[in-house]
């Protein structure tokens with residue numbers, strides 16, 4: 001695939017995206033017109049105050065929820081045009097998602113957790129196992145494959161979740177505060193790993209984070225405020241404290 005096509009295939013594009021939640025008779029406007037284009041491959045951060053719509057945005061990109069208005073393209077595919085069956089396939093094949101809480105199934109081994117997206121997709125565990133084993137090995141979990149989640153550290157569980165998200169070779173990997181439950185060393189390892197995944201697999205990795213330390217590993221930060229894009233900036237060698245300053249400047253000066 002030529003580079004421009006490859007970039008489009010692993011990019012995301014949102015135009016005029018709105019999303020409101022209903023809570024009783026209250027209406028919460030989580031996203032109020034998001035225009036955002038991120039060309040892959042690369043490692044990008046989404047930052048912004050609590051409640052600014054970051055998780056909502058990631059859920060829409062993952063196809064876990066639908067926008068009320070606007071268009072969303074992931075890897076060149078417009079999600080609005082997909083029926084339920086096609087959306088399910090999008091979730092399984094075209095977007096890998098990593099959440100803060102790992103979301104591993106407690107009764108399955110690490111290896112079985114990783115093959116799950118393929119077995120849900122109609123393949124047998126045996127068919128999916130070789131690739132899952134390779135991923136677990138690459139992520140430093142060669143001797144943890146038969147462990148169940150409760151016999152793994154938080155960092156190991158998070159790496160199993162990454163292997164699972166990568167199994168179907170999605171063009172886009174989405175991570176929502178993926179180090180929320182990890183100590184600082186395990187967090188740093190995970191950020192380096194996500195940067196490496198983006199580089200070596202030519203994927204777009206989009207990570208929601210509150211931490212300047214995390215965003216310093218990314219190439220660009222996109223800032224949300226009150227359900228809109230307040231701005232974005234290149235990280236380009238900014239250290240975490242400079243990055244925090246750029247973030248608060250972007251939030252302050254956005255119209």
Ligand SMILES: Nc1ncnc2c1ncn2[C@@H]1O[C@H](COP(=O)(O)OP(=O)(O)OP(=O)(O)O)[C@@H](O)[C@H]1O
Nearest residue numbers: 021022023028030049050051052053054055056057
């Ligand atoms: N399922 C839901 N039902 C009702 N309101 C919701 C729901 N999910 C999110 N919201 C509201 O939508 C807004 C955006 O929420 P969202 O979770 O996207 O924010 P966030 O930027 O991820 O915040 P945080 O940094 O705290 O995780 C908030 O006001 C939140 O209360």
Ligand SMILES: [Mg+2]
Nearest residue numbers: 054055056176
């Ligand atoms: Mg959130």
